[in-house]
Amino acid sequence: MDEKNNIQLNENVSQVADTPVNCGAGACGGCCSGGDIGRCNLTSTNWLDDIPDNDFDIVEVLFKNTRRGFYRNSTHIPLNQGDWVAVEANPGHDIGRVGLTGRLVKNQMKRVNLRKDTEFLRVFRKAKPADMERYEQAKAREEDTMIRSRKIAVDLGLKMKIGDVEYQGDGNKAIFYYIADERVDFRQLIKVLADVFKIRVEMKQIGARQEAGRIGGIGPCGRPLCCATWMSSFVSVATSAARFQDISLNPQNLAGQCAKLKCCINFEVNTYVEAIRQLPAKDVHLETKDATYYYFKADALKREITYSTERNAPVNTVTLTAAQAFEIIALNKNGVKPDSLLSDEDSKKSGSPFGDLLNQDAINRFDKKKKKKKKKSSGDKQNSGAANAANDKPEKPVANGKPEKPVSNGKQEKGEKNHDGGDNAKDKQERKQRQPKPKRPQQDAGQNGNERQPRADKPQRHERQPRPVKTFRPRQPRDDNSPQNGNGQTRPDSQAGE
DSSP states (O other), X not given: OHHHHHHHHHXXXXXXXXXXXXXXXSSSSSOOOSSSTTOSTTOOOOTTTTSTTOXXXXXXXXXXXXXXXXXXXXXXXXXXXXXXXXXXXXXXXEEEEEEEOSTHHHHHHHHTTOOTTOOOEEEEEEOOHHHHHHHHHHHHTHHHHHHHHHHHHHHTTOOOEEEEEEEOTTSSEEEEEEEOSSOXXXXXXXXXXXXXXXXXXXXXXXXXXXXXXXHOOBOTTSSBOHHHHTOOSOOOOOHHHHHHTTOOOOHHHHBOTTSSBOGGGGTSHHHHHHHHHTSOOTTOOEEOSSOEEEEEEEETTTTEEEEESSSSSOOSOEEEEHHHHHHHHHHHHTTOOOSOSXXXXXXHHTSOSOOOTTOOSXXXXXXXXXXOOOOOOXXXXXXXXXXXXXXXXXXXXXXXXXXXOOOOOSSOOTTOOOTTSSOOHHHHHHHHHHSOOOOOOOOOOOSSSSOOOOOSSSOOTTTOOOOOOOOOOOOOOOOTTSOBOTTSOBOOHHHHHO
16 A cells, blocks of 8 residues: 555656746746746756766755755755755755756856855755645745735835745745845844744845846847846946947947846957957057058957048048058068058959949839830821821722712611601611712822822812902982883893883
């Protein structure tokens, strides 16, 4: 029966250990991924795990936030990375997770500057289900305790912010993490908290970087914050690191989400410092026969220096490599002044090797270009007008000297009858009237083909005689005895005598 109970307890513990831990689980302070066990900003890869004789009696145990501790495995319990263990605390015991075992723990102890004469607490056992249940109950009290403790600090008039609370595994002790810009006397606060929550109280001050890592977020680079994913130790950042890298000293660009200088400024500063050491000093001037050139700027990684004839303005700038600059400095030391900083061959090569062949640098490369319409000459317009007129009115063929009858668009066609049953006589008369007259045969055109010959039977306009002007003749008085013609006009005497 005892063996069956031990097997069942071990299975339950393994299930608890293999469950994914989120940011509020208390094992790693909000940086573990949901599906990867033990991955957080304090987790290290034990690359000596499969090597024989990799035994060391001290193990690294991880707790909430960035807290870690080193404990002695005096009973030689077989522990693996990710196991939940109960360790010794003062007072009682605490629950944590194994972060590293073996000889790599020595390197971790050196990295955190742990003293050799430090007394290590012990690892009691692997966590049992009863231990994990008590640990979960203590963890559930953390949020309520943090909110109430903030109100107590405000009532006491303390200029501090309580950022997080971590209960010990047995629930008898709690660590209060706070942020403060100035020194705070929290002795009265400790008494009030111990009296209200009936626990032992420990106060720990953290910086703005640790607070940002605990909350998490997205940096300006688009990736999660380094302090929330993999950074465990924070080094002070100075503005001199930005100067070495020629970064603009703009506080808005240099500050991170914690309102402090970004930690990533220190990542590449050593590379820039080593590269700057291989360049000429800034106070060295280059002498030529025409002028004196002063240091203006430098690209440390490309090993290029730009010199100008003015100290504080880019006038007649010349860009040299570090080797060319050292050559001219050596010539100046020997009293030789070259004609120019660049030779003829170097000046030809100084042009940019790449050109804007695809017009990628133009601002208006996406604008639609308007196509210019070609203007037609007067001769082209006449020819095009005659061609269009010929196409619009094609001549109808004449068969046997009789023109074709036009097709009527009326409603009644051939064979159709009106409502009375007979043909409509009026429609027939209208059709006869609508028939076009036969066209006259065209005469031969002139030499150009476009000139028409004048008709012989019709006088031209310039040959026509002017019409006679009508003159006013006064009316003669009518005599009653004078003979008249049928129209009422008087006849001459000759006609009257007849």
